[in-house]
Amino acid sequence: MRSYRLTVSAAAAALLSLAAAAPAVADGGDADRSFTIEDPRITESSGLAASRAHPGIYWTHNDSDDGPYVFAVDSRTGKTVARITMKGVGAPRDVEAISLGPDGNLYVGDIGDNLNGSWDHVWIYRFPEPKELRDQVVRATQFDVKYADGARNAEALMVHPKTGRVYIASKNEDGGGLYEGPAKLTTGGDNVFRRVGEVPWVTDGAFSPDGKELVLRSYFSARGYPFANGRLGKDYPVESPLLGQSESVTYTADGSALMYGSEGEQSDVVRVDLKSGGGDGPARAGGTSPSSAGAGSTAGGDGVPVKGTTLTGIAVLAGIGLLLFLGRRRRQG
Template sequence: MRSYRLTAFGAAALLSLAAAVPAVADDAGADRSFTIKDPRITESSGLAASRAHPGIYWTHNDSDDGPYVFAVDSRTGKTVATITMKGVGEPRDVEAISLGSDGNLYVADIGDNLDGSWDHVWIYRFPEPKELRDATVRATQFDVKYADGPRNAEALMVHPKTGRVYIASKKEGGGGLYEGPAKLTAGSDNIFRRVGEVPWVTDGAFSPDGKELVLRSYFSARGYAFENGRLGKDYPVESPLLRQAESVTYTADGSALMYGSEGEQSDVVRVDLKNGGDSGRSGGKSPSSAGTGSDGDGVPVKGTTLTGIAVLAGIGLLLVLGRRRKKG
């Protein structure tokens, strides 16, 4: 862990900068960094940008929460709809959510903290609601098995063009990318087959054009060219350091990635992409995501926004001034 010495001059400069640049865009528009304010959402483990409702992000809790999916408005951080799924079993360890090309939301009950103790896991599917209001919907349940045996996973991605479902397993030292059948079938096992090797993964997302796949872990993210259902060249992707980095999704227009985390009042941080396109390669930061990241060793740097930096700078300034008074 590297240590950083903060001078009074540097602290004052950072405080001035924070005052000049707000942590949230002045227009308070959609798809900017936001904080999930719903006290029921304490373990946001997946994230999916709505295509039917601009600025809305679908999320869910991790294990032991029930069959609930929440629509959160990125303008306010407030929940605008709670969806209760019926027609499915009791969710066990829900880890991801993705929006398919068919307009359906796919909810992935694929976690296995005992790393392969369950011989099957589940995917739940239901149409994205046309209206944002609390509702109970009937979901279709799909049984999932892996061709090479049970495993733990936290990432599910539905390809935006082919509609095919992919799962990335989570394993120390590297997992696998698994491809589902061309069409999921209810009432029988859906066998997912390993088609690629991936690092430790907590979530993933396809770009809107389906040409890029981004996979994230707790401390970093990587992008991959994606063609004909297979991984291509990989490259680093900018990602913020969050309390417990769990989720990622592209904005609906593909101009940025939105990174989420677990915990009460958890943050969702926007990172703009190079040229504002679907390339997946990170470029400049949005005003609301400036100051995020890690040092060269992948060690978290405290403070994910300019406001956070300002607070740390202020504390440092007070400490410096206090020491000088004592010496005097």
């Protein structure tokens, strides 16, 4: 069974490569535009968080097996301007997400579980966003995390920008859950996260700066949710680019756009502008947006369409769907 799952995963990765054409990238030197991560050490960018202390800077990290590192990347150049080494934490296992809280701390989610719920706990690491952008070692606090309804895989961690409460969205092909953490994370014991909503297959998520919207993304699409009193409202489609392995999303610090990232060497981060006028939620699929480029492609904040067509997207989706269907038949047989 394990070898079959590995085969399915490999085939899925091959299908995803059909969509791996690099998007157009802004080269005008402005902050918060589409850019390419240039650092050869960043090969599996799996989370994004826009800095509030340093305009135009985005925090990211690699997926598993990289060590306790977080990188600050300048969106003007795509170059790394700082590598942070966390001390005071154990060996990271499967780091999947990063988010900035209203307390000025960065929260790093070591929450992945590729064995689908075999680990009885996962971790969150927290440290203050550095005032100076330089390579440095910082002391981080480690929090143990468990889910009230049992272990599960997750790739999305979001800190609410007003309450500071931490949320995790689990990842499951049949649909996951939104989990709410305690009002305050504590050390010396388990922080139990409780399911408060139902979500689709999620690879990352982000709250709007005012905390009134939550965007969750998957490999091929994104959904938005009004968010109030810790609960999700009715979902709606959100404009998103087609990337090779879509892993991350964050709002720009000013809330004017969404930034979508992907894994791989020299991976791209693509800006999608929100609706004009501000405060009325993300750019909905098929709606009016400064980055609209017609059906079959989306655009960066500079209005340049992203390479990738509706036909490519349909082919990839159909292939993944077939693989998942065959996987279910195999498990039932």
